[in-house]
Amino acid sequence: MHVERHERGIHASGTDKTRIPAAGRTSRDNESVVIREAGAAELAVLQDIDVATGQMFRDIGMPEVAEYDPWPLPDLEHSRAAGLLWVIPGGAGEPVAFLIGSQVDGCLHVEQLSVDMGSARRGLGRTLLEHAARRAAAGGLPALTLTTFEHVAWNAPYYARLGFRILDDAEVTPGLRAIRRREAEIGLDRWPRVCMRRDVPG
16 A cells, blocks of 8 residues: 655645646556546545545554645646646546656656555556656656655655655755745654655656
């Protein structure tokens, strides 16, 4: 199961306005998994996934994280309109996993990655990240970035297994610093958080 709480409900300020070139509304990343752009009517479903998966934090002594509101519908629509909200549909066609992206300091920033608990342990989070990496490369962006909890098993350790590395303070870009400041303002710094980066092939 993978769920992340990056900075729920707030978009990165000063994000780049350039749209990543579209690779078509639907793509097939392997023989069994389809990734497509989210539909406007599906945004409430993504909120439900966000809330449900956040309950996992109660089990590790972080109930406050589970209490955060889901991503607001206007923010989700903003990402969808920019072509940076991708979903994996389940058997009934309704999303069971999603990734929200933005552009921060010239990189594709992973704002949120969530997988419905009923579809856990199928590699869907990894598949969405690989899709994001390919889209970043196609758009000439050098890397994926994100902020995450350092010691939560399905956060920084998970990303490290998928090729991300923790940035030293000197490597943290202005846009990432702005995100971290806003995370601190909403209380996420009660637990250690880090900025991470995964370079993508050009």
